[in-house]
Amino acid sequence: MALLDLTVQMACSDRLPDLPWQDWLDRWLTDIQPQLPEDWQAPTYEACLRFVDDAEIQQLNRDYRQLDKPTDVLAFAALEDELALGFDPEEPLYLGDVIISVPTAQRQAQGHALETELVWLSAHGLLHLLGWDHPNEEQLAAMLTQQERWLQLVAVPVPPRWLDEVSQPPSSEP
Structure with missing residues (x-):
């Protein structure tokens, strides 16, 4: 039985290849679940x-982040809200929504396949749903390293531009 019940929505005109999103995100969640806080442990999870x-x-970025421009990925984590209200341990725990702009991903996919960029961004979004953030270089490096690990787990090449960032040690500057 899958740990994650994933809803995938295609709300853009771009034609995307049929990728095993359910399998990949389920494998990533299974990989990281033992590291999740005890009160985030659930028998199953849901996400979109x-x-x-x-x-x-761009509209979502403007409405929720006050940035009136497109971005590559947004994550709307539900865990804080769910936990504040309590959740039924017999029901799936809703993690939230990961929203990816296909045109922005296409622009960023220079030197690698669009599919690789989309997988990279989905890993990034899932980490945000699980409470990861990158307010500083050290946490960004940890997040990028985890994304690289997950792409390797599903045999997807890491986008070349990210390899440089992952291999760079965090700066000691404030």
Whole structure:
């Protein structure tokens, strides 16, 4: 039985290849679940992965982050809200939504396949749903390293531009 019940929504006009999103995100969650805080442990989880155009992600970015421009990925984590209200341990724990702009991902996919970029961004979004963040270089390096590990877990090459960032040690500057 899968640990994650994933809803995948295609809300953009771009045609995307049929990738095993359910399997990949389930494998990533299974990989990291033992590291999750005790009160985030659940028998199963739910999440949504939504592929959109620049207009939709720009509106979300403007509404929720006050940044009136497209971005590559947004994650709307539900765990804090769910835990504040309590959750039924017999029911799946809803993690939240990962929203990816396909046109922005396409622009970023220079030197590698769009599919690779989309997988990279989905890993990044899932980590945000699980409470990871990158307010400083050290935490960004940890997050990028985890994303690299997950892509290797599902045999997807790491985007070349990220390899440089992952291999760079965090700066000691404030």
